[in-house]
Amino acid sequence: MSVASEAATRQAPSGVMSRTDRAAVFLTLLGEEEAANLLARMGPSELQRLGRAMCALGEVGQDGIAEALADFVTEAEREVLPARDRSAEMRRLLERSLGPTKAESMMRRIEPEARPRTIEIARWLAPAVLVHLIEEEHPQVIAALLLMLEPEPAAEVLSGLPGAQQSLVVERIARIGPVSTRAIEMIDRLLTQRIGASFGADALALGGPREAANLINLAAGEVRNVVLPAIAQRDPPLAEAIEEELFTFEMLFTLDPQAMGRLLRDVDNEKLVDALKGLSKQEREPFFAAMSSRAADGIKDEIELRGRLARSEVEAAQRAIVEIARQLADEGEIVIGDDSGEFV
Structure with a gap:
């Protein structure tokens, strides 16, 4: 805002106060921070004149305040606000007053068309x-x-x-x-x-069946058994598309030893023990077949020594392993399912 500094240098119009006095009154009506920001934009001579006027101000009545504000309005009518990034300016103001986190939330409300972060x-x-x-x-x-x-x-x-x-x-x-x-x-x-x-x-x-399947794979509980039948009632082709993208822990049982070995290289032993804890001995065999006898015996011993686990802990470990398998499949390092290409 340059109006106050310009007002301090122009010839005084007819009235009770000089232009400098009016600028001084206007600044006293502002808060300290706002007034300081305006003063920071002035040169030494402007600051000297305006500072002298502010120190000399006595009591200013309503007429004096009205005259100072009217002069400000008159000057403002001659001004043109340049075009600039109003969103960025508003964001900076909100961050100063509310803090960055609340400012971001408020900007999403007042700037609905902005690209979402x-x-x-x-x-x-x-x-x-x-x-x-x-x-x-x-x-x-x-x-x-x-x-x-x-x-x-x-x-x-x-x-x-x-x-x-x-x-x-x-x-x-x-x-x-x-x-x-x-x-x-x-x-x-x-x-x-x-x-x-x-x-x-x-x-x-x-969006898309792949994203929906990823969320189902990672979700706890019986999400798959609840969600897919409900979708199938409304949109059978969509349910089928999601089903084709789903990976389940049981699918890992069909991996050949080479693919299983590749998967196990990326799986933490603790997660593997938790995941296998919930399986029958027969279901564990594809995992042990991809290990050396010594490694398999070590995992078996850990399973036996592991205390009781909640079903949720077992499922969480299995979901983590499925996610690793999915990433390896996406990278083409393993194939899950048959060779028809349905799961690659």
Whole structure:
């Protein structure tokens, strides 16, 4: 705003106060920060004249205030506000007043046509998917992202993280200060990369049988048995398309020893023990057949020594292994299913 500085230098019009006095009154009506921002734009001579006028002001009545404001309005009518990025300007103002996180939320309400950030897309992902995307990131990054989610899914994501990581994330949530715009942009880029790497380059277009199948594969409980029959009643071809994209843990039983060996190289022993704990001895054989006798005996011993596991723990380990198998299949390193190409 240059009106105040210009007002201090122009010849005074007819009236009770000089133009400099009117500028001085106008500045006193502003808050300290706003007045300081205006003063910072002036030169030394302007500051000297205006500062002298402000120090000399006595009590200013309603007429004086009205005269100063009227002069400001007159000057403003001569001004033209240049075209610029209003969204960016509004975002900066909101960040100063509300903080980056709340400012981002408010901008989504007042700027509905803006391109959604990947962070916004992340709000719609299942917590298990988010865990898969961020579990290897620094606890500070995870903490910042969780603060941008609704409390319930954020809590589910936290529960899905490894136990040792949970305390680090919670500690940073408790200590975290303002999240800068640069940090938000960094998290946005990170999620874009992670989603693209996990679900393909076109993942941000969203939708499709593959994405639906990925979510079902990662979901806990009887989601598959509930969701697919319901979809089949409304849209049988769509249900069939999703079914074709689904990988199940049982599909791994048909892997040949070479493919199974490739899969097991990427599977953590703890997850493997948990996953096999819920299988019968016969169902475990395809896994043991791909190992050396010594390695197979070691896994068998660990299974026997492992205490009772909740069904949810077994299923979580199996889902994690299925996800690894899916990635290897997408990369062409293994084939799941028959050789017809239905699952590649």
